[in-house]
Structures are given as structure tokens and as C-alpha cells.
Amino acid sequence: MGNDRKKTYGICLLVSIVMNILFVIYIYNNNNKFGLDANGGLSWSLKAGGEAEAVAAISCSGHGRAYLDGSPEPVCECYDCYAGFDCSEFSSGCPADADSGDPIFLEPFWMQNAEDSAVVISGWHRMSYRYADYTMMSTELEKYIRKMHSIVGNAITQGRYLVFGIGSSQLLSAAVYALSSQNSSSPSNVLASIPFYPMYKTQTMLFNSETFKFEGDTNSWNLNNSTNNMDVVEFVTSPNNPDGELKTSVLGGKAIYDHAYFWPHFTPIPGPSDHDLMIFTLSKLTGHAGTRFGWAVIKDKDVYDKILNYISVADLGISKDTQLRVLKLLKVAVEDDGKPLFKFAYKTMRDRWDRLTTVFSKSTRFSLQQRHPLHCNFFNETRLPSPAYAWVKCEREEDEDCSAVLEAGKIKGRTGSTFSAKDRYVRLSLIKSQDDFELLLQRLSELTENGSAEIM
């Protein structure tokens, strides 16, 4: 009995000591895992982490999202056509909205990479106008942008200057300013090829400058002007918005290459772009349209100086918070030579195009833009482009207002005349959330089936 008791005592003691050791290991590991030191570790950042994670944990049924700066408090903000406190209620008669270029299709990628893409901004982070090197641009961020181009092989950046801007939007204006002949008696002619992104015209008209004027379509201009009049600034959007075509300069004069969509998820990358002035935006690379960050790659020192001066005078540079966040995002984006990001993004776009072409193949009433296979150096395969937008044409003679036809079928697109084209065309966005795309496809199916029925 005494021996048994002793044994029991011994075993209990052993178990207890082992548990103690395990506790010590657990605490030690946990602290190490989270970077906590012996004193309890993380301190001032925990509250912010708790707030962010609490908001992220709000379930919106996959049909919406809650944000830290929700108003009056973080609650589900439902995607189009969904409602209710948890976005679970689908409004069945709701139209599919394919109007905006919001690149929400990349949101799932960032949720999958939550840990690496989160950033903590302290209250005292970079309060100065300038970085330590007296510039307004983060050297570290510039390094990652160059790395991204080198990985993707879509632009030559060696020996080129970089300037950051508020999205590509601001850089478009800055570029027009920099390329205009400021000492000429007559303003420089700003042109683009129809169909073109309307911002070129809207911005040029808003600024109403004495040194440049928007003169419309390159081809019409070519017909009406002698080759002597070459004081032009040509926007070349490649791939083009709205139709996704790879383009080159029509006029052969000074050109601004808007490469917003020149990434492997939208187009095969046949080789690095090597133009004098190229503009890119985070929005269509990582999907962060709300972050308002773009950059220009510039060959000429004088043009670089002018663009840099423009950004500085217009708004004393780009927010340091934004630059820090972009750095964090690009660090994730370049991981494994960009394969995870671009594979996810391309797969999503290709799937959408596969399903879209199937729907359109049944229709004679509507057609899509032609797509031609090209070799993609990044994926090392020949493949079709998978543009951000479908450029839909209404084929029936009477369907002159194609967006009205689609609207009757509960589809909101952006009408052709927005891009200075005919209203027989409509741009449909394919880069919004999966919910938006599914609804678009459903409405298109309904319409093409009805449309076919009407034809028969």
C-alpha cells in the first residue's frame, strides 16, 4: 500500500513536472512565434491589431466586407445586389453592374495573404514632408517597383527615372505638361486613338492650359494635318482601355504610353516595353484602386525633372502612409518571382473569359472584341489575352444604343461614346468581385437566350 502510494505520488509528480516543462515550452514558443520578448512582448500595436482582426472577423456571408472606418461603426458593407446586416439577402431583380473598373477580383488573393500584407502604421510614422534623402519618394519602394518590372519583363527600367504619382491619373496630366512645348506660340496638340480612356480628354479640358489642347482622335488628325505639324502629345494605351488591344503610336511623335493594363493577367507579355515615357498604376497590378498610387518610367532627364516638379508643386508628393502600404503589398507581390499573384490573377481572368465567350458564342445579336494569341514571356506559353473589359458590340442594325439594349436586360455597362466610339459598343467590366461577375454572366445568359429567341 505504502509502495503503491509512493508510486502514485511519483507518477503524479512526474506528470506535473512534465506539464510544467510543457507550459514553459509553450509560453516560450508562443512568445517567440509572435515576436514577444520575455516582458510580455508586443505592447502598443496590440490594440490596433485587435481592432483590425475584430473587423476582419465580421462575417458578411462572402457578399460584402466590413472595414475599420465604417460609418457610424464597422459593419458589413454589402456588394451590389446584396443586403441585410450580414449581406445574406440577395435582391433577385437586381441589375448586374459592370460599369466601374474596380479591380475587386484580386481581393481574395490579399485575404489569403493576410499575414504578410498587413502593415502597422505608428502614430509618428514619417511626419516630415521628405525622406532622409530629401526626396518625397521612398527609395525602398522604388527598388521593389524596379524588381517587379524585371520579374515580369514588361518594361525596361535600367537607366530610367521613376516618379510616383497619385494613381496613374495624376501622372497623365503631369506627363502632358512635361511633353508640351512650353515656349511655343501655339498650344501642343493632345491626341488619342478612338476608342480611348475618357480621362485624357477630361483632364486636359479641366486644366484648360495655354500650352496644350485636346484635339481628339489621332487618325482624324492625321488626315487633316500635314506631317509638318508634329507638335503632338499622343496617348498610347496598351493594352487599350476599353478593348484590350496592344497598341503603338499612330503619329510617331511624342507619346505617353499608358501601360495600366500591361500585366500578365490581362495580356501575354511579348517583351519589355522600352518607350520614353511609360505610366503604370498599382490599381490594375495588385487591385488596390483605392490606394491611389502610380508611377512613371522616364528616359529623358528633362522630362523627369518636369514631372517631378509638377507632382511637387501640385501636392508636395505622395502620402508616406500610402507609400509604406504599397511597399508592403509589393513585397508580397514579388514573392516567388510573382508566380502566386499572377497565377491567381490570370486564372481568375481566364476562367471569366472562358465562361463569357461560351455565353456570347450562342448569340448573333452581341459580339465580343477579337482576341489574338501571343507568346507570353512571363508564363512562357502562347495564350489569348484576358482583358479587363469586354468590348461588346450590338450587331443588329436597329440596336444603335447598345447600352440601352443591355440596360433593358438589367446590365449596366459604359456606353461607347464615353470612349469617343459609337454607342453601338458597350464596355463591360470583368474585374469586379466574383458576385458581380456571376450576376453579369447570369444576366448575359438571360439576354442572349432571349435575344436568340427573338431572332428565331
Added chain:
Amino acid sequence: MGNDRKKTYGICLLVSIVMNILFVIYIYNNNNKFGLDANGGLSWSLKAGGEAEAVAAISCSGHGRAYLDGSPEPVCECYDCYAGFDCSEFSSGCPADADSGDPIFLEPFWMQNAEDSAVVISGWHRMSYRYADYTMMSTELEKYIRKMHSIVGNAITQGRYLVFGIGSSQLLSAAVYALSSQNSSSPSNVLASIPFYPMYKTQTMLFNSETFKFEGDTNSWNLNNSTNNMDVVEFVTSPNNPDGELKTSVLGGKAIYDHAYFWPHFTPIPGPSDHDLMIFTLSKLTGHAGTRFGWAVIKDKDVYDKILNYISVADLGISKDTQLRVLKLLKVAVEDDGKPLFKFAYKTMRDRWDRLTTVFSKSTRFSLQQRHPLHCNFFNETRLPSPAYAWVKCEREEDEDCSAVLEAGKIKGRTGSTFSAKDRYVRLSLIKSQDDFELLLQRLSELTENGSAEIM
């Protein structure tokens, strides 16, 4: 012996079990303290928190700061005149740089409020161009801006429109655009009163618009133009940059009130400003110049629409990351009705002015701007202004280039002609770091003592 052994076993077991219990309590408490749930609690935000705290823990001897986006990695970035890996080496012959308007004097406040002012931005935070209400401005942030004005009593915001911009910088251009007569045959005249902030002129000239032209000083213009020619847009900077004076419109026509410095740390607040178009910036309120965030308070719907359109066309709104961070900062700033922030900020500025006036009182060679006491509604006391800048005048007839005189005394200021005033004046910044101010004061003491010596 058997009994003793049993006792020892018993005690060991008891101790071990007590330790087990203590470990369990420790782990439970620790998890609770940090808001961790039973499953280990914070997850994806911990890595970012660890990174931020590790950087914050880098000691720079109080003479510099390390940042997350340091290049090539986070290391100490030393304030002017300090060097070494931990910024401990003071360069004794170094000039005092009082040139820029970097509001680093508020950095200590944000370090004291580390926990409440930190923000975690998730990788998927607000990727869209727009908020749920289809605007590009955070409703929640707008609410806190209005609350701030109501607490301070420096501007009427009830029944007024708000527009956010990239710092106040962008809003200055947007305001000129909105107030110009766009249908007139001749451009509107943009004016300001000498001495004035040079950005008004630089921006207006950069944009080189057909609808407005910079015409210089209000007073000269008043002399040379009839009162019939009232197509003017007048910048009224109050308190004024560089001299800190409270100003009102000279011409009585359309005016843009630049209220960047209209906060209780720089000036007594005699009452709320109630002008048609008022512009504020975060930079001089919380000290976050690097964040590029400002706002306009607008009475007229048409002007509001134009400014909103300008911001939208120029760059599709303000970064959502920036807006989230500003919200977080303002939540701290309005705590206890703004008392902690403004008391800290005012105390710092008043101390600096007290010491500055002591130094200048010994000099007949240099003088400071006059300051007049006023009742401050916010602090509910009559007090002197404590402007962001000293507006120094060289009194000796031969000292026409005052900045050269100061430069010889190892003080870098901003010369009067930058503000379209005489070079007999120099602006010295009093809002930089404490190190910067101490060195400035030392150099000024040396100079005034030498200066007085020379006179005798």
C-alpha cells in the same frame, strides 16, 4: 525515512501542481490582456505588429528615428547635425536648419499616444475607388473633422460642404479653379498680400490656365485697378505664412481663406471663421505633413461641386489608407475635447517663443515680428500668438540680405523674396524637432552676442 520521503514527495507534488495552476493562470491572463481568444487570439496582424515594434525599439539616442520603410532596411535616420548608427554623434560646426515647415515638434505627442494612434491596415482594406456611399470620402472621417472644428471653435462647419484634398496644396489649385470665371473672355486675377506663401504663385503659374492668371500683390493691384475690375480670387492666409498675422480680405471680392495655421497652438482663436471657402491641413494641426491630407469647408453648392470634380478628375480622390490613418489620428486628437493635444502643442510653441524673444531682446541688429495679445476662446484666456515661424528683420541698413547674414552665423532660413517681400526679412521655422530648435537658439545666441559686440 519513508515518512520523510513521502513528505518530500508530497511537497514537491504540491509545488509542482501550484506551478501548473500558476502557468495556466499566466497563459490565460496573458491571452486576455492582449485580446487573444482561447484559440491563440490575434493571428494575421501579429507579424506586422512585431515588425513595427521592432523598428520602434531601435534607439536613435533621441536624435533620429528608424522607420519600417527604411532603405535598405530600417536603421536610424538621424536629425540634422547628428550622425552615427545610433545618431549619437553631434557635428559641432553644423548649421541650424530652420528652413522647412516640417511640423516635427508634435512627434513626441504621438509617441506618447502610441497605442491609440497606431493603425493596422489589412491587405484587402478598401481596394475600391469608392466607399459604400459611392463617394470618395470617408463619412466617418468627415464627422471627426467637423467635431474637431466644433471643439476648437475655429470654423463654422454646420450647413457647409467638406471636400478632402492631397494636403491643402491641391485644394489651393482646386479653389482657384472653382472661383475663376470660366466663361469670361479674360482670365480671373489671382492675388495675395505680401508677404505671402509662394505656393499660390508657383501653382498658378505651373497650371498656366486660360481662366486665371497670377497678378501678384493685392495692395499694388488695388492702386492700379478700378473697383469695377473685381474679377479677382484673393488668397487670404490667416494666420499668415510667414509672419503669423491674422488677416482679412483686402479686395472684398472672392477669397480663399487659407487657415492652415488657424489652430490654438499658433494663435489665440478669437472666434469661428465663417468665410465662403476655407482651407485646412492636417500638417499643421497634428503635425503629419508626410500624410498629405487637407480639407476645404465650402458654403456654396456650385463651388463645392467644382472642387469635388477637380479632385476627382485630377486623381480619382484621396488614398483610402491615408483617410483611415487620418481618422485614427483625429480620434486621438479630439479626446478630452482636444485638451491633451493642444496643451502639448501650445506649451511647446510658447516655450520656444519665450526663449526666442529672450535671445532677440538682447539684439538691436535683428528684430522679430510684433505679436498682439488676443482672447482665445479655446483656452479661455487672453494670450500672445505663438506663430509657426519667426519673421526676422535685419535692422542695420547694410544688412539688405538678411539670410546671408544669418547664413554667415550658421543659420539657414527662408529669405524674404521667397514670400515676395524684401530680403531684409528671413523666415525661421520654429516647428521642427526639439534638437533643431535648440541648435537654432544656440546659433542665434552666438549671432546676437557677436552682433551686439560688433555694434559696440
